Amino acid sequence: MTPGLAGFVVADAEPHWNDALDSVMAALAETFAIAPERASAPRGARRRTWLDTFDWRLYRAGLLLEYVTASRAGQLVLTSVGASAAGNPEPVVQPVTGWRAAQPCLSDHLPDGPVTDRIAGVIAPRALLPLVTVASTTSVTSLLNEDGKTVARLLIERPVITAGHIGTAGSEARIDLPPRLSVTEVRGYPGPARRAARIMALAPQIEPGAPGGSPEKALLDEALAVIGTRAANYSNKVDAKITTDMAAARAVATILLTLLGAVEVNVNGVLRDTDTEFLHDLRVAVRRTRAAIKLLGEVLGLADDVLDQFAADFKWLGDVTTPVRDLDVHLLDFADMTAQLKAAKPTDLDPFRDFLVQRRAREFRALARALRSPRFGQLTADWRATLTTIADGKPRRAGQPGKGAAKRATPDRPAPLASAQTAGALATDRTGVAFRKVARRGGAITRDSPAESLHDLRKRAKELRYALEFFAPLHDKQAYGAVLGDLKRLQDCLGEFQDTEVQIEEIRALAEAMLGAQAVSRGAIARTVLAMGEVTAALATRQVAARDAFENRFAGFAGSDGQRRMAVLLHRTGGAA
Amino acid sequence: MKIYATYNIKGGVGKTTTAVNLAYLAAADGLRTVLWDLDPQGAASFMFRVKPRVKGGGRALIRGQRSLDDAIKGTDFERLDLIPADFTYRNMDLLLDKGPEAKQSRKLSKLLAPLAVEYDAVFLDCPPSISLVSENVLHAADTIIVPLIPTTLSVRTLEQLTDFVAGFSGHRPDVLAFFSMVDRRKKLHREITEELSAKRPDVAATIVPSVALIERMSVERSPVSVFAPGSAAAKSYRALWAEVRERLE
Numbered sequence: 001m002t003p004g005l006a007g008f009v010v011a012d013a014e015p016h017w018n019d020a021l022d023s024v025m026a027a028l029a030e031t032f033a034i035a036p037e038r039a040s041a042p043r044g045a046r047r048r049t050w051l052d053t054f055d056w057r058l059y060r061a062g063l064l065l066e067y068v069t070a071s072r073a074g075q076l077v078l079t080s081v082g083a084s085a086a087g088n089p090e091p092v093v094q095p096v097t098g099w100r101a102a103q104p105c106l107s108d109h110l111p112d113g114p115v116t117d118r119i120a121g122v123i124a125p126r127a128l129l130p131l132v133t134v135a136s137t138t139s140v141t142s143l144l145n146e147d148g149k150t151v152a153r154l155l156i157e158r159p160v161i162t163a164g165h166i167g168t169a170g171s172e173a174r175i176d177l178p179p180r181l182s183v184t185e186v187r188g189y190p191g192p193a194r195r196a197a198r199i200m201a202l203a204p205q206i207e208p209g210a211p212g213g214s215p216e217k218a219l220l221d222e223a224l225a226v227i228g229t230r231a232a233n234y235s236n237k238v239d240a241k242i243t244t245d246m247a248a249a250r251a252v253a254t255i256l257l258t259l260l261g262a263v264e265v266n267v268n269g270v271l272r273d274t275d276t277e278f279l280h281d282l283r284v285a286v287r288r289t290r291a292a293i294k295l296l297g298e299v300l301g302l303a304d305d306v307l308d309q310f311a312a313d314f315k316w317l318g319d320v321t322t323p324v325r326d327l328d329v330h331l332l333d334f335a336d337m338t339a340q341l342k343a344a345k346p347t348d349l350d351p352f353r354d355f356l357v358q359r360r361a362r363e364f365r366a367l368a369r370a371l372r373s374p375r376f377g378q379l380t381a382d383w384r385a386t387l388t389t390i391a392d393g394k395p396r397r398a399g400q401p402g403k404g405a406a407k408r409a410t411p412d413r414p415a416p417l418a419s420a421q422t423a424g425a426l427a428t429d430r431t432g433v434a435f436r437k438v439a440r441r442g443g444a445i446t447r448d449s450p451a452e453s454l455h456d457l458r459k460r461a462k463e464l465r466y467a468l469e470f471f472a473p474l475h476d477k478q479a480y481g482a483v484l485g486d487l488k489r490l491q492d493c494l495g496e497f498q499d500t501e502v503q504i505e506e507i508r509a510l511a512e513a514m515l516g517a518q519a520v521s522r523g524a525i526a527r528t529v530l531a532m533g534e535v536t537a538a539l540a541t542r543q544v545a546a547r548d549a550f551e552n553r554f555a556g557f558a559g560s561d562g563q564r565r566m567a568v569l570l571h572r573t574g575g576a577a
Numbered sequence: 578m579k580i581y582a583t584y585n586i587k588g589g590v591g592k593t594t595t596a597v598n599l600a601y602l603a604a605a606d607g608l609r610t611v612l613w614d615l616d617p618q619g620a621a622s623f624m625f626r627v628k629p630r631v632k633g634g635g636r637a638l639i640r641g642q643r644s645l646d647d648a649i650k651g652t653d654f655e656r657l658d659l660i661p662a663d664f665t666y667r668n669m670d671l672l673l674d675k676g677p678e679a680k681q682s683r684k685l686s687k688l689l690a691p692l693a694v695e696y697d698a699v700f701l702d703c704p705p706s707i708s709l710v711s712e713n714v715l716h717a718a719d720t721i722i723v724p725l726i727p728t729t730l731s732v733r734t735l736e737q738l739t740d741f742v743a744g745f746s747g748h749r750p751d752v753l754a755f756f757s758m759v760d761r762r763k764k765l766h767r768e769i770t771e772e773l774s775a776k777r778p779d780v781a782a783t784i785v786p787s788v789a790l791i792e793r794m795s796v797e798r799s800p801v802s803v804f805a806p807g808s809a810a811a812k813s814y815r816a817l818w819a820e821v822r823e824r825l826e
């Protein structure tokens with residue numbers, strides 16, 4: 001039997017589903033004899049839970065992953081939903097046992113198999129999360145010719161949502177979805193299946209299930225909509241809903257609200273410790289918030305002390321998340337770290353790993369306390385209230401939600417000149433300033449400049465990166481892409497240069513702390529510390545390489561070509577404003 | 578991919594009945610199976626309700642101008658496909674009788690080779706005769722399944738076949754005979770089946786009794802396991818299939 005030739009979905013409202021199916025059957029009965037499936041494999045009941053990372057890495061890569069159970073056996077099924085009209089490649093199937101469909105699964109906990117091989121690189125280091133569970137029963141009807149031979153089959157699938165793992169309706173309620181119909185061809189009988197599909201296409205009660213797409217994807221999208229969400233609704237891009245001629249204050253408030261949303265949406269994943277990237281994304285949103293306050297905050301028209309307080313609170317928030325992230329970075333690098341050892345054995349580093357894990361557990365408790373603290377709750381509530389007022393463009397009133405907001409609220413001040421600006425003008429202005437800073441400071445760096453000057457340039461480059469990202473929706477896509485690529489390469493180089501140095505320092509500190517902890521025997525400690533020495537040596541080599549690469553990277557970004565690319569970008573954005 | 582052929586020079590001994598039932602059981606066992614109806618009369622095609630006609634003509638198929646792939650029809654049963662009979666198979670000997678003599682009897686083998694990608698088991702249902710066709714079938718098969726009617730002559734038939742196959746150079750098929758259409762009430766049947774099953778390792782322990790239910794297959798137009806799965810007939814074909822499968826393992 002070949003796979004589905006044509007897919008349809010019942011278009012009527014729920015009470016009429018059975019009538020619709022009956023009339024389709026009647027239409028087919030005019031051409032074919034119809035019989036329930038004879039001795040053939042039972043298709044029966046099937047339950048599937050779609051899985052993806054929090055940031056939809058599979059979906060964005062054109063992949064759908066399902067954990068499917070039918071008659072007790074479970075398997076992971078990976079389908080490609082590339083737009084190719086020639087049809088999609090066969091799904092990759094991997095039988096699994098003991099899969100817990102309602103639980104997240106970290107990429108390196110996936111059982112070995114062809115699906116894992118295909119997805120591990122895409123999702124790492126994120127966990128797979130259950131999205132929504134749909135159970136369905138499929139009945140098969142044979143379409144027979146005059147000899148009573150099956151020449152095509154009609155499959156009717158009745159899907160029911162049994163669990164929504166994400167979205168607001170994340171309940172256990174059963175929600176019926178419209179029945180799906182498909183015709184499958186019997187090998188060597190292409191004509192009858194085509195005929196059946198034509199008959200069905202004419203039936204008024206049903207419509208094509210996934211015009212030009214995959215029926216699997218259509219079902220997932222529909223199920224997600226029913227539980228109140230949609231695919232790919234989270235990414236760690238800023239992506240604020242701003243336009244060029246929006247008032248600057250509103251645009252900045254909108255950007256900051258978007259960032260606040262990113263902070264909040266990651267909190268649960270951090271607290272459950274689902275994977276390391278929730279914390280990473282939360283930290284990025286906090287850093288961006290702090291940068292936005294610094295670069296753009298004044299256009300909000302808030303009193304200085306109010307803005308300073310928020311800035312201080314976000315610095316606190318950033319700081320409380322740092323220890324866990326630093327430990328995460330070492331742990332994430334661990335495999336690479338052990339792989340590059342030359343003299344030491346990989347196992348020599350085991351005590352180091354144990355130590356990192358222990359430390360992380362301790363630091364994590366502190367982090368969780370901070371995220372559950374009234375200070376954090378107050379900060380996000382006040383910040384949201386403050387920004388919402390500005391974004392809505394209404395005058396601020398005293399006594400907004402949240403005690404802090406009331407405390408912080410200051411009488412309206414005369415609107416500063418900046419707030420009369422448009423978002424477009426603000427974008428060109430701030431991005432231009434940030435770029436010139438990078439160009440000037442970077443241009444002054446020579447072979448003999450101290451490391452500090454590169455570290456400082458890294459900060460300026462970050463600010464520029466943020467300025468670009470905040471206003472990304474206002475920029476010409478092509479001009480933006482051209483600037484961003486070179487900037488990223490420069491940032492990678494500066495990041496490598498500083499991070500390797502920081503990591504060397506951290507490993508030294510950790511070595512000392514380990515010696516202090518005396519949890520392991522002296523012999524083991526010696527071997528571990530020697531291995532850690534090798535790790536720092538490798539880091540030092542990388543740092544030298546980054547320093548050597550700097551001049552080229554900088555010239556690539558801020559040289560005459562780079563200057564021109566930036567000028568084009570700002571001109572286009574400014575011109576549109 | 579294993580190739581099974583039901584063969585006997587004699588007509589009406591149960592070749593087609595056996596091929597149809599065993600192919601069905603192989604597919605039900607999980608093997609991707611195809612049955613090639615080589616008899617121009619198309620009895621096996623009839624059993625599966627497939628018209629005895631090859632798209633583009635049987636001639637082009639045998640000559641290798643058309644791939645077998647195009648001729649394959651899905652049956653009503655999962656994993657079981659059929660290559661239908663065609664009227665032109667009457668002259669198959671003439672079609673095979675081309676090219677160097679040494680290669681003439683290996684043509685079918687060559688045609689079948691590409692099926693290995695898609696199938697685990699191939700069944701060949703032969704017309705009764707000694708011909709270039711049957712010679713081709715014997716060369717292609719891994720196992721030749723020989724239905725025997727319990728007569729004194731049947732032993733000779735089996736011996737002749739075994740001798741013939743023993744003369745093959747290179748690949749030699751395994752020969753497995755079994756008694757078909759056995760009437761337990763007949764003393765002669767009992768004597769012959771008991772004696773030969775015990776004496777000869779190439780005679781299966783399973784016997785297929787003569788029952789009216791098997792004749793009904795051509796009315797039901799399906800394998801006996803489909804319309805009478807609990808019957809003694811269905812059971813003996815299951816036992817026979819188990820023996821056939823075991824022998825190759």
Ligand SMILES: Nc1ncnc2c1ncn2[C@@H]1O[C@H](COP(=O)(O)OP(=O)(O)OP(=O)(O)O)[C@@H](O)[C@H]1O
Nearest residue numbers: 588589590591592593594705758786787788791792
């Ligand atoms: N065990 C059985 N009991 C009763 N009838 C049987 C049995 N096996 C086969 N028959 C009947 O015998 C007849 C011949 O069987 P079948 O067509 O399988 O033989 P065949 O060897 O393929 O014949 P041919 O040589 O004509 O191709 C058919 O009518 C069939 O129904």
Ligand SMILES: [Mg+2]
Nearest residue numbers: 592593616620
């Ligand atoms: Mg026959």
